[in-house]
Amino acid sequence: MNRKGFLQSLLGASAFASIPYASYGKSGPSINELLDRISLPTSGNLFGFSAEPISKVKIGIIGLGNRGTTLIEMFQWLVEQDRAEIVALSDLEEKKVIRAKEKIGLWQKVIPKIYSGEATEWKNLAQQDNIDLIIIATPWEMHAPMAIYGMENNKHVATEVPIAYTLSECWKIIQTAERTRKHCIMLENCCYNEEELFVLNMIEHGVFGDLTHVEGAYLHDLRAHMLSSDYYQDQWRLKHHISRDGNFYTTHGLGPLSFYLNIGRGDNFEHLTSMSSRELNLSRTAKNNGSKYLDFKCGDMNNTLIKTSLGKSILLQFDVHTGRPYSRINKVVGTKAVHDGYPSRLFIDSEKPVFWGHNWLSESEYDKYREKYTHPIIQELKEKSQEFKQGHGGMDFIMIYRLITCLNLGLPLDINVYDGVMWSAITPLSELSVSEKSQSVSVPDFTGGKWQTSKDLGIMRKI
Numbered sequence: 388m389n390r391k392g393f394l395q396s397l398l399g400a401s402a403f404a405s406i407p408y409a410s411y412g413k414s415g416p417s418i419n420e421l422l423d424r425i426s427l428p429t430s431g432n433l434f435g436f437s438a439e440p441i442s443k444v445k446i447g448i449i450g451l452g453n454r455g456t457t458l459i460e461m462f463q464w465l466v467e468q469d470r471a472e473i474v475a476l477s478d479l480e481e482k483k484v485i486r487a488k489e490k491i492g493l494w495q496k497v498i499p500k501i502y503s504g505e506a507t508e509w510k511n512l513a514q515q516d517n518i519d520l521i522i523i524a525t526p527w528e529m530h531a532p533m534a535i536y537g538m539e540n541n542k543h544v545a546t547e548v549p550i551a552y553t554l555s556e557c558w559k560i561i562q563t564a565e566r567t568r569k570h571c572i573m574l575e576n577c578c579y580n581e582e583e584l585f586v587l588n589m590i591e592h593g594v595f596g597d598l599t600h601v602e603g604a605y606l607h608d609l610r611a612h613m614l615s616s617d618y619y620q621d622q623w624r625l626k627h628h629i630s631r632d633g634n635f636y637t638t639h640g641l642g643p644l645s646f647y648l649n650i651g652r653g654d655n656f657e658h659l660t661s662m663s664s665r666e667l668n669l670s671r672t673a674k675n676n677g678s679k680y681l682d683f684k685c686g687d688m689n690n691t692l693i694k695t696s697l698g699k700s701i702l703l704q705f706d707v708h709t710g711r712p713y714s715r716i717n718k719v720v721g722t723k724a725v726h727d728g729y730p731s732r733l734f735i736d737s738e739k740p741v742f743w744g745h746n747w748l749s750e751s752e753y754d755k756y757r758e759k760y761t762h763p764i765i766q767e768l769k770e771k772s773q774e775f776k777q778g779h780g781g782m783d784f785i786m787i788y789r790l791i792t793c794l795n796l797g798l799p800l801d802i803n804v805y806d807g808v809m810w811s812a813i814t815p816l817s818e819l820s821v822s823e824k825s826q827s828v829s830v831p832d833f834t835g836g837k838w839q840t841s842k843d844l845g846i847m848r849k850i
């Protein structure tokens with residue numbers, strides 16, 4: 388892809404309106420100028436937004452592959468409580484829709500309407516009158532168009548990660564949500580994991596003092612999944628690695644870190660720089676496994692550094708090519724304490740600096756903190772979420788429980804449209820930086836300046 392094609396794929400054609408064709412090359416406008424050109428006015432008026440209460444939330448699900456199938460299971464308890472009902476299902480492949488319908492039939496009386504066969508059948512689901520909430524679990528590039536169409540058809544929408552794939556989509560998502568006054572939530576389940584909530588609770592209680600630096604990641608060996616001919620539909624995930632280079636999966640690390648740092652609620656991502664290593668491991672494995680796809684642009688390891696407006700730094704890593712244990716790092720550095728994840732460890736600074744003995748807390752000392760600062764929502768839901776272990780150890784259940792509970796009660800959602808967009812926009816921004824020798828790239832303000840006001844996170848206190 389030439390430079391024009393590459394930039395247009397991330398920024399949209401409007402970035403180049405009225406720029407002569409001849410200036411598409413390196414002598415043309417800088418990345419930051421192009422980013423300015425595509426920014427749209429937003430009001431930030433969806434912070435704290437709540438909709439009318441819905442006593443039984445009627446749900447349509449688009450995409451019934453690996454993720455859509457897991458998400459369905461998270462609804463069983465809520466359906467049995469008469470607080471939710473799955474009324475429509477759509478997937479390109481009919482067999483997946485039938486499989487989902489049979490699964491739901493084990494615990495729900497109402498039979499969902501089904502849509503399959505054509506790539507645009509999901510639009511008929513989005514138009515179905517009795518749906519309150521559309522859940523989207525399709526390949527990445529479909530999330531934003533489906534979410535926008537859903538809101539235009541008067542539905543709340545919840546998309547899998549990331550919420551958008553290009554910067555112009557990020558702007559369109561926010562504008563559509565602000566205009567239609569619909570919820571548009573990104574289903575970032577890692578914000579609901581026990582360890583991340585324990586850390587968040589400690590931060591909110593001042594255990595860390597003032598934060599200076601955090602680190603997060605998506606380090607997950609996905610070679611077997613991506614190279615399998617039938618794990619992802621049409622190997623959609625592998626195809627991103629053929630033509631793109633950057634951090635493609637930012638939100639599992641960045642979602643919880645953003646809550647720690649009050650991003651959008653008193654602080655903001657200001658600029659970033661991104662660097663990828665060379666690519667070796669995916670192509671070697673592909674060759675050894677007789678894959679029909681052999682060449683990949685995405686480096687094995689991407690490092691993205693983000694600076695916030697208040698001067699905190701974030702290191703975000705992405706590697707799905709290397710064989711290694713899974714990690715999201717989950718490091719938090721504050722003036723009074725440090726946390727490292729995988730496995731979770733805590734260091735509490737002494738009142739006075741010491742020459743030696745900078746050790747993690749012993750197991751029994753750590754356990755005391757864990758007991759004291761276990762998040763209230765975990766205390767409340769642990770038992771129930773254990774029944775749904777298959778949802779990533781319980782966090783998927785808590786996420787869906789919170790989403791439906793907030794809709795039932797007419798409360799603001801934990802993750803608003805600005806959060807989803809801010810965390811997702813780091814992907815195309817990282818690609819722009821990587822393509823320009825790690826040039827510093829400004830992160831647009833998607834909140835219409837509203838990030839400057841400190842607001843309660845309000846997330847997940849007992850209700």
Ligand SMILES: NC(=O)c1ccc[n+]([C@@H]2O[C@H](COP(=O)([O-])OP(=O)(O)OC[C@H]3O[C@@H](n4cnc5c(N)ncnc54)[C@H](O)[C@@H]3O)[C@@H](O)[C@H]2O)c1
Pocket residue numbers: 449450451452453454455477478479480483505506507508509524525526527547548549574575576618619620621623779
């Ligand atoms: N939050 C998490 O922990 C988590 C875990 C896994 C996947 N995901 C996300 O979920 C999404 C789906 O991933 P997956 O692993 O389920 O992939 P998948 O390939 O198993 O599922 C995608 C599904 O979308 C369907 N689809 C494609 N085009 C469609 C169309 N036009 N209309 C209707 N259906 C269509 C496919 O047939 C397929 O069944 C991705 O965005 C991924 O990032 C999130």
